[in-house]
Amino acid sequence: xxxxxxxxxxxxxxxxxxxKKGQLTFWLFLSLKENPKYVNEIKDFIETKSNNTITCxxxxxxxxxxxxxxxxxxxxxxxxxxxxxxxxxYYLTTLGHDILNEFIERNIKLFxxxxxxxxxLSKGDNNV
Amino acid sequence: xxxxxRNLKIFSVLFIxxxxxxxxxxxxxxxxxxxxxxxxxxxxxxxxxxITAFVLGKSEDINIGVIYLGxxxxxxxxxxxxxxxxxxxxxxxVSQYEDFSHFLLLLVAWGIxxxxxxxxxxLSSKNAIKGVPKEDIFE
Numbered sequence: 001x002x003x004x005x006x007x008x009x010x011x012x013x014x015x016x017x018x019x020k021k022g023q024l025t026f027w028l029f030l031s032l033k034e035n036p037k038y039v040n041e042i043k044d045f046i047e048t049k050s051n052n053t054i055t056c057x058x059x060x061x062x063x064x065x066x067x068x069x070x071x072x073x074x075x076x077x078x079x080x081x082x083x084x085x086x087x088x089x090y091y092l093t094t095l096g097h098d099i100l101n102e103f104i105e106r107n108i109k110l111f112x113x114x115x116x117x118x119x120x121l122s123k124g125d126n127n128v
Numbered sequence: 129x130x131x132x133x134r135n136l137k138i139f140s141v142l143f144i145x146x147x148x149x150x151x152x153x154x155x156x157x158x159x160x161x162x163x164x165x166x167x168x169x170x171x172x173x174x175x176x177x178x179i180t181a182f183v184l185g186k187s188e189d190i191n192i193g194v195i196y197l198g199x200x201x202x203x204x205x206x207x208x209x210x211x212x213x214x215x216x217x218x219x220x221x222v223s224q225y226e227d228f229s230h231f232l233l234l235l236v237a238w239g240i241x242x243x244x245x246x247x248x249x250x251l252s253s254k255n256a257i258k259g260v261p262k263e264d265i266f267e
Contacts, residue, residue, distance in 0.1 A: 022267075
């Protein structure tokens with residue numbers, strides 16, 4: 001029985017690892033949709049709102065933000081930091097907003113379909 | 129547009145200095161028939177370029193234009209090397225055994241290699257947006 005549980009957790013973890021790989025952009029854009037944020041605020045938003053299922057390193061976020069800035073999906077303003085140097089407050093550009101909205105429309109909203117919601121929330125049958 | 133990054137500018141300046149030094153010792157060793165010096169010069173030159181390009185290339189911000197980054201370094205190397213070589217030749221600062229045809233041959237042969245590199249970059253760019261491979265954008 002214990003082996004079954006271990007096996008299940010291994011498979012689950014493997015699925016989650018794969019699933020999470022593509023999630024960072026969505027959470028990052030979502031955090032910026034709320035309001036402009038600096039890197040630590042983005043990190044906190046992602047980790048808190050995802051119940052710590054998505055974690056990210058500051059450096060990795062910086063790299064990603066720089067890439068999206070170069071690709072014109074994200075921009076920033078500089079603002080005063082807390083006693084330290086100036087912070088970059090990132091926000092979504094019009095292009096970034098459009099991409100996020102279309103992504104949500106195509107890939108997220110379908111989960112709000114009533115039949116699908118019921119199916120997701122149900123425990124399911126073991127119709128073997 | 130061909131934009132020079134900070135690292136590529138540093139590389140270009142260093143490469144100019146390396147090449148002037150290389151050309152000087154190359155011509156000197158050819159004139160004196162000194163094979164040891166010739167090989168040493170070539171090896172030191174090659175290794176120095178490799179290390180410089182490796183260090184500067186590694187720390188490049190490769191978010192954008194990664195596809196063209198290698199080509200840009202190659203193009204700068206080609207232009208600087210050949211401009212210096214032709215300039216030194218026209219000013220008479222090369223060995224008497226170095227014929228102008230040698231410079232032209234190198235220019236053309238290397239130019240073909242550069243063209244092939246460019247074509248490969250163009251092919252790779254089909255799977256990229258603004259020089260970033262598509263699969264790396266939303267990784």
